[in-house]
Amino acid sequence: MNGLETTRKETKLKKKGSVPQANVPSGPLLKRKMAFEGTPLSGKDFEQGKVLFTTYKPKLAYAWDTGRAIGRYLQGLKEGRLLGVRCRHCDRTVIPPRAFCERCFRPIEEWVQLQDRGVINTFSISYVRWDAVRLEKPTLPAVIDIEGTSPRVGILHLLGEVDPKQIKVGMKVKAVWKAASERIGAITDIQYFKPE
Amino acid sequence: MDRRVAVIGIGTTGFRAASPEVSYREMIYEAAVKAYSDAGLAPDQIGSFIACSEDISEGTSIFDEYCPDQIGGARRPVHSVSGDGLHGIITAAMNIQTGLFETALVECHSKVSNCIDPVEIMNYALDPIYNRPLGEHPEFIAGLEMRRYLYESKAQPKDCAAVVQKNRAHALKNPWAAYPANLELEEIQDSPATFDPLREIDRAHHADGASVVILASADWVKKNRVKNPVWVKGMGWISEDPGLEMRPWGRSIATQKAAKMAYKQAGIRSPRSEIDFAEVDDTYSYKELQHLEDLWFFPLGGAAKAVRSGLTRSDGKFPVNVSGGCLGMGNAAEASGLQRVLEIVTQLRGEAGVRQLKRVRQAVAQSWRGIPTTSCAVAVLSKGVNS
Known part of the structure; x- marks a missing residue:
């Protein structure tokens, strides 16, 4: 159909021995003009089973172990607290918590309760939902x-509770x-962050 | 420049049925810390990091992104291999052989207990147009393979039961094993058929666990006076026909070819006399017999005789899966292949404690990627550079 026709035109333009060679059947089939003609497909052709295809719906499901660090983090959220950890060696305080420091590779044992506030590092105004539906009110x-x-x-x-036009990097x-x-x-458990 | 490659550090959590107390990150961290400690290295001394994993088993696309932190690879050269632990070892060795890196680290893990339906993940590996619409439980493939293997080799289901008995008993002496057991041959044979001739008990149980191996170039080994290097003398890996309709079924051609490739590199002409012991894939009991023959240790039918006579027991002349194998340790996906390397290194160093084999210098590790694949990898590991 369309794809094949394009291929044929390209093949004609190419000189013998030029690379890469287009993948077009050679021999008697090429002489029969029929081989490259056809009817464009519509969505209906698929719905009516005129085009053969196979579908499969996955039944994948997972239940991830949160482990020590993230488990305690989630417990903190349930209690309305933001928990982080501090690596003494690197003098870094991080959130979400982790059992070890990815910089110095030492275990982290020190937990800290953090304020539930901060500043915006970066943001986006999303007009398209996860399932590709256009949104009037952006997230x-x-x-x-x-x-x-x-x-x-x-x-x-x-x-949340903010006019998208008013959001700025560095906003509290x-x-x-x-x-x-x-x-x-x-x-x-946190609904959203709003300007202070 | 000496680009031969040796294993210089190993670490593992051991395998267990489930691991709800740790995240995969925390589990892998434990194995990595042990490997670094064993090698006497820090993460910044590793040149290249390799992680083996399958996105679909993790439930995360591009799982590569989640691999670096827990192996000390953050902001370092890391890449993933969608292959068995032995493929990871081979990749690491080749990384070193390029001359670009003096050291490399390989990580594998299994958190299969987090997959609600591991059978569906296995099913996902079947061709979606030819095979999956039949709606069969995918392990029927093991039944097909076993039938053909028994037919060609004239091995008996009883011989497969002997493999189960041997490996579960070997696991009794391995603290890393999840499924040790003292079983009678009769009770194994009484296990209900699942995909006849396959029985329930012929299949290795799933397990969680993480393993890490650190490798280095011969130059590095000499310079740093590593006391107990184990050399990777030969490597081979082959993928056969993927289609279920056009494979030989009775034999593992991929293992045959991968073994030839590895033996050629290692200069091995007579595998049975030059290799002291082997750790081979036994995801299903008959697989151990099939793989031993396709590794050229025995003629067709010879592996059944060997297991019957006790030759492949830990106290026999040619011990096979002294670790307990997958049947005894548990099937920890990619980590199972790496665990075979860990076992061989432990044995060759003389650090295997109660299961230590005597006078061993050289061994073979072999892996199979599981149902429905015909992909296999083989490595020859040796105590001495020239032994």
Whole structure:
């Protein structure tokens, strides 16, 4: 169809021995003009089964062990607290917590409770939902550098209660938590961050 | 410039049925810390980092991105290999042989307990147009292979039961093993058929665990006076026909060819007399027999006789899977291949404790990528550069 026709034209233009060679069948088939003619396909042709295809719906499912560090982090969220860890060797305070420092490769044992506020490192105004649907009211993903952590350490979350036009890099924001009874120990226990 | 390659450090968490107390990061960190300690190295002394994993088993696309931190590879040259641990070892060795790196680290792990339905992941490996629509449990493929192998080799299901008995018993002496057991041949044979002639007990149970191996060039080994290097003398890896419709079924041609490739590099002409012991894939009991023959240790049918006579037991003349293999240690996906290297290194160094083999100098590790593949890798590991 269209693809094949393009291929044929390109082949004609090419001189003998030029590389790369287009993958076109040679011999008697090429002489029959029929081989390159056809009817364009429509979505209906697929729906009506005129084109053969196979579908498969995956049944994949996972349940990840959070482990020591992230497990305690999630427990903190459930309690309405932001927990981080401090590597004494590197003098770094980071969030989300980790059991070891990826810089010096030593175990991290020191936990710190952090303020649930910080400054916007970067943000986007998202007009397209996860399933590609266009949004009238945009969502506002942002990286928030949490107060008390080392430079360029933050958490990824959403902004709320803010006019997208007013958002700025460096803006101070604060966490808006779900009610204690609704918190389950997940990153969504924080609803969003709003300007202070 | 001496570009021969040696294993200079190993570390493992050991395998267990599940590991809910640690994240995969924390589990791998433990294995990596042990390997660094064993090699007497720090992460900044590693040239190249290699992690073996499958995105679909992790549940994360481009899992490569999540590999560096826990192996000391943050902001360093890291890449992933979608292959077995032995493929990782081979990749690391080739990295070193380029001359670009003096040292390399290989990591493998399994968190299969986090997969709600591992069978679906196995099913996902079947051709989506030819095979998957039949809606079969994918392990029927092991049944097909076993049937053909038994037919060609004239081995008996009883011989496969003997493999189960041997490897689960070997695991009793291995603290890294998840499934040690003292079993009677009769109870193994009474295990219910799953994909006849395959029985429930012929299949290795899943396991979680992480393993890390550190390799270095001969130059580096000499310069740093490494006391107990184990040399990677030969390497081979082959992928055969992927289609279920056009494979030989009875034999592992990939193992045959990979072994030839590895033996040629290692200068081995008579595998049975030049190799002291072997750690081979036994995801299913018959696989150990098949792989031993395709590694050219025995003629067709010879492996069954060997297991029957006790030759391949830890106290026999040619010990096979003294670690317990997958049947005894558990099937930890990519980490199973790396664990075979760990076992061989431990044995060749003389550090295997109660399961230490006597007078061993050279061994073979072999891996199979599991159902439905025909991909295999082989490595020859040796105590001396010239032994």
